[in-house]
Amino acid sequence: MGSIVLFGPPGAGKGTQAQRIMEHTGLPQVSTGDMLRAAVKAGTQVGLEAKRYMDEGALVPDEVILALIKQRIQEPDAVDGVMFDGFPRTVPQAEALSELADISHVLAIEVPDERIVERICGRVTCGSCGSVFHDTFNPVPANGCSCGNFEEKRRVDDNEDTVLNRLDAYHRQTSPLAAWYLERGLFHRVDGDRDIAAITADLLTLLE
Numbered sequence: 307m308g309s310i311v312l313f314g315p316p317g318a319g320k321g322t323q324a325q326r327i328m329e330h331t332g333l334p335q336v337s338t339g340d341m342l343r344a345a346v347k348a349g350t351q352v353g354l355e356a357k358r359y360m361d362e363g364a365l366v367p368d369e370v371i372l373a374l375i376k377q378r379i380q381e382p383d384a385v386d387g388v389m390f391d392g393f394p395r396t397v398p399q400a401e402a403l404s405e406l407a408d409i410s411h412v413l414a415i416e417v418p419d420e421r422i423v424e425r426i427c428g429r430v431t432c433g434s435c436g437s438v439f440h441d442t443f444n445p446v447p448a449n450g451c452s453c454g455n456f457e458e459k460r461r462v463d464d465n466e467d468t469v470l471n472r473l474d475a476y477h478r479q480t481s482p483l484a485a486w487y488l489e490r491g492l493f494h495r496v497d498g499d500r501d502i503a504a505i506t507a508d509l510l511t512l513l514e
């Protein structure tokens with residue numbers, strides 16, 4: 307197996323599924339969103355440049371993203387491949403990626419637009435371990451997160467206005483990638499509007 311791409315709109319469940327699939331494949335999750343948020347927090351040049359796009363729900367320029375990815379996939383844990391989450395998001399990113407890594411599967415998690423706002427606006431993550439929860443659909447257990455050190459975190463861009471912009475960016479700039487990967491025989495879809503566990507089972511079957 308090479309590297310995997312988890313594809314889908316904001317809030318589709320890419321991060322949720324990446325954490326669950328990681329337990330089976332051992333491939334590390336590479337989330338460009340997480341990398342950008344770390345850069346913003348650290349106040350690096352990349353973070354300063356990326357923040358204004360992220361706050362609006364617009365895509366960060368390709369060259370910024372590709373510089374991050376090139377560096378990340380040279381890390382020792384990436385030698386056997388990685389699971390990309392939220393990357394690539396434009397055709398130029400996918401073209402550049404095809405020169406950098408061997409992609410074996412693009413797994414699209416399909417969720418209708420009308421579900422996205424409720425998914426995003428209820429998202430909570432644990433600041434200690436990165437686990438993803440939802441106020442209604444996947445609540446934090448009463449005794450806290452399994453890491454034992456639950457720290458509630460909500461993203462600044464997880465609000466209704468920004469979500470609508472992110473969804474618009476997805477339809478205009480990212481969804482054309484489906485046809486691009488379909489032509490290359492790499493594209494697989496799963497219905498993402500179901501139980502988290504049922505989706506994981508389908509994704510694992512596709513990877514077998």
Ligand code: ADP
Pocket residue numbers: 314315316317318319320321322323425426428429430438439440441443444498499500501502505
């Ligand atoms: P993405 O990484 O694609 O943006 P997340 O994995 O962060 O998406 O999920 C977005 C929100 O939706 C989170 O609050 C998560 O708990 C919730 N969620 C994920 N998968 C499902 C599902 N199958 N059904 C209901 N809620 C889900």
Ligand code: ADP
Pocket residue numbers: 315316317320338339340342359360361363364365366367371391392393394395396399472
């Ligand atoms: P979600 O899956 O909920 O949309 P992400 O964490 O993947 O959120 O991304 C958050 C923001 O980071 C995006 O709205 C965008 O501004 C930026 N971003 C993340 N990945 C990319 C990428 N591959 N290309 C361009 N911008 C990106």
